[in-house]
Amino acid sequence: MGCSKWRAAFNFGHLKVQSKLSVFFTMIILFTYLFYCLNGYCDSLPRPVYDQRNNLQNKMTLNDGQSLEQLGAFNASPVSFVRELSHGDASSNNISIANNFGSKKFPQAIIIGVKKGGTRALLEFLRIHPDVRAVGAEPHFFDRFYDKGLEWYRNLMPRTLEGQITMEKTPSYFITKEAPRRVFSMSRHTKLIVVVRDPVTRAVSDYTQTLSKSPGLPSFQNLAFRNATTGLIDTSWSAVRIGIYAKHLENWLRYFPLSRFLFVSGERLVTDPAGEMGRVQDFLGLKRVVTDKHFYFNQTKGFPCLKKPEGSSRPRCLGKSKGRPHPQIPSEVLLRLRDFYRPFNFKFYQMTGHNFGWD
Numbered sequence: 001m002g003c004s005k006w007r008a009a010f011n012f013g014h015l016k017v018q019s020k021l022s023v024f025f026t027m028i029i030l031f032t033y034l035f036y037c038l039n040g041y042c043d044s045l046p047r048p049v050y051d052q053r054n055n056l057q058n059k060m061t062l063n064d065g066q067s068l069e070q071l072g073a074f075n076a077s078p079v080s081f082v083r084e085l086s087h088g089d090a091s092s093n094n095i096s097i098a099n100n101f102g103s104k105k106f107p108q109a110i111i112i113g114v115k116k117g118g119t120r121a122l123l124e125f126l127r128i129h130p131d132v133r134a135v136g137a138e139p140h141f142f143d144r145f146y147d148k149g150l151e152w153y154r155n156l157m158p159r160t161l162e163g164q165i166t167m168e169k170t171p172s173y174f175i176t177k178e179a180p181r182r183v184f185s186m187s188r189h190t191k192l193i194v195v196v197r198d199p200v201t202r203a204v205s206d207y208t209q210t211l212s213k214s215p216g217l218p219s220f221q222n223l224a225f226r227n228a229t230t231g232l233i234d235t236s237w238s239a240v241r242i243g244i245y246a247k248h249l250e251n252w253l254r255y256f257p258l259s260r261f262l263f264v265s266g267e268r269l270v271t272d273p274a275g276e277m278g279r280v281q282d283f284l285g286l287k288r289v290v291t292d293k294h295f296y297f298n299q300t301k302g303f304p305c306l307k308k309p310e311g312s313s314r315p316r317c318l319g320k321s322k323g324r325p326h327p328q329i330p331s332e333v334l335l336r337l338r339d340f341y342r343p344f345n346f347k348f349y350q351m352t353g354h355n356f357g358w359d
């Protein structure tokens, strides 16, 4: 009797130890999995079936040039819990654990230019929209990293749910010869946004940026003129070349109809951000969620800033490299440059059907 009581007690104790051990091991497995995921390795786990299908579709895209939408890749279903690393630029390098569902899709809309036009402002304003998800940093896929392949590109994208738009911005696409053909072969339905700004101011802005990195840079006029006495403009200088918008647009129009483009005025993006954002949201087929309620004019910065940027409840202006004071350039130099751009600007107004009022 006494013996069997001990045996029962021992068995019971044994069971308790066993269940404690199994709880302990389950916890270890769970924590290891969580740790694994938080370090971003979940993506390297075997892919869900839909992903393999997309991979196949990508290969088909490369072979026959058909768009992915036609093949149904944009209708991919939700995937498992994965940490999302926001690809923000240095100023918004925040890690979020949100957005566990959805899939990485090719961008349906790209801000392709122009450098110093106000592209960062536009992207940050768009990111407030709940139906827009964008890569923060510039991927430079269609100009620098095309060799890495479309899968590499798609992997850079944030996850989106059905109805959300994936976006990126890389202003150098606009002046890259191969970019139109490459974007077209990804999807001919891609919406293209170009933020344009008075090419003279843009050139000075471009020069200011280079000067901030290389203080020993020759003067603006030294770089802008091939011959100072004749006033011949050096079109090989990128700060000048980028502003010949008509020439770059011609290259894009070989692949995309005008209806696929939206030209945003860089000037109006500063003076009337809500108005310009209304046009952008209409073009993207989005509800007009971003309105004048989202902006306030920051007197110190001299630019509109966001009351509530994406992922924050505090007002925020763009970083110091946006809205920099420009060096004083002699007025005759600016006038000469303005004369140089005039015919190109008119051609651009004709091509786009929009007078930007730079002349």
Ligand SMILES: Nc1ncnc2c1ncn2[C@@H]1O[C@H](COP(=O)(O)OS(=O)(=O)O)[C@@H](OP(=O)(O)O)[C@H]1O
Binding pocket: 114, 115, 116, 117, 118, 119, 120, 121, 171, 204, 205, 206, 208, 266, 269, 270, 303, 304, 305, 317, 318, 321, 322, 323, 324, 325
């Ligand atoms: N809201 C707001 N805040 C700050 N800056 C603004 C804003 N809206 C437009 N801009 C103008 O954006 C210019 C920089 O353009 P980008 O963002 O296209 O530059 S870049 O090509 O990505 O380097 C930048 O050029 P600079 O003034 O020469 O610095 C600004 O004039």
